Amino acid sequence: MQDYVKLGRLEERALKLLLKYGDRGLLQSELWHLLGITSRDGSRVAIKLEKRGLIKRVREFANDRWTMRLISLVKPLDLSIIRDSPCPPCPYNDFCGVSGTYTPTQCVLIESWLLSLVDAKAGRVETTVQAVKT
Ligand code: SF4
Numbered sequence: 001m002q003d004y005v006k007l008g009r010l011e012e013r014a015l016k017l018l019l020k021y022g023d024r025g026l027l028q029s030e031l032w033h034l035l036g037i038t039s040r041d042g043s044r045v046a047i048k049l050e051k052r053g054l055i056k057r058v059r060e061f062a063n064d065r066w067t068m069r070l071i072s073l074v075k076p077l078d079l080s081i082i083r084d085s086p087c088p089p090c091p092y093n094d095f096c097g098v099s100g101t102y103t104p105t106q107c108v109l110i111e112s113w114l115l116s117l118v119d120a121k122a123g124r125v126e127t128t129v130q131a132v133k134t
Contacts, residue, residue, distance in 0.1 A: 011048055025055075027068070028043070054073055055073055
């Protein structure tokens with residue numbers, strides 16, 4: 001199984017732009033314009049990205065003609081959940097790992113942080129249930 005997809009520079013730029021426009025995507029002509037490329041080169045890029053499962057092309061009638069809307073199927077990675085993790089400021093960070101002096105599987109700091117996440121999530125669920133009951 002392939003864990004990552006290596007893209008050319010142009011495909012990468014196109015995908016980054018489409019990511020920025022989220023579920024709305026861009027008309028292909030808008031994307032070509034932003035990339036500063038011809039429609040011929042742009043079509044090649046779109047087809048490559050679609051074949052790799054990174055975007056979808058949706059037929060749309062716009063500006064008096066049929067065209068394609070390009071929408072990213074890749075979603076931005078949300079790292080906010082690890083923002084308050086104890087690891088980044090930890091003084092043992094450089095010595096921590098599977099074969100390190102310290103291991104995340106035996107760390108009380110990471111355990112209590114994970115438990116706090118579970119508690120916070122349970123609290124949110126409870127609040128939602130209460131809101132539905134009232
Ligand atoms: S798992 Fe624990 S010991 Fe390891 S870096 Fe994170 S907080 Fe520090």
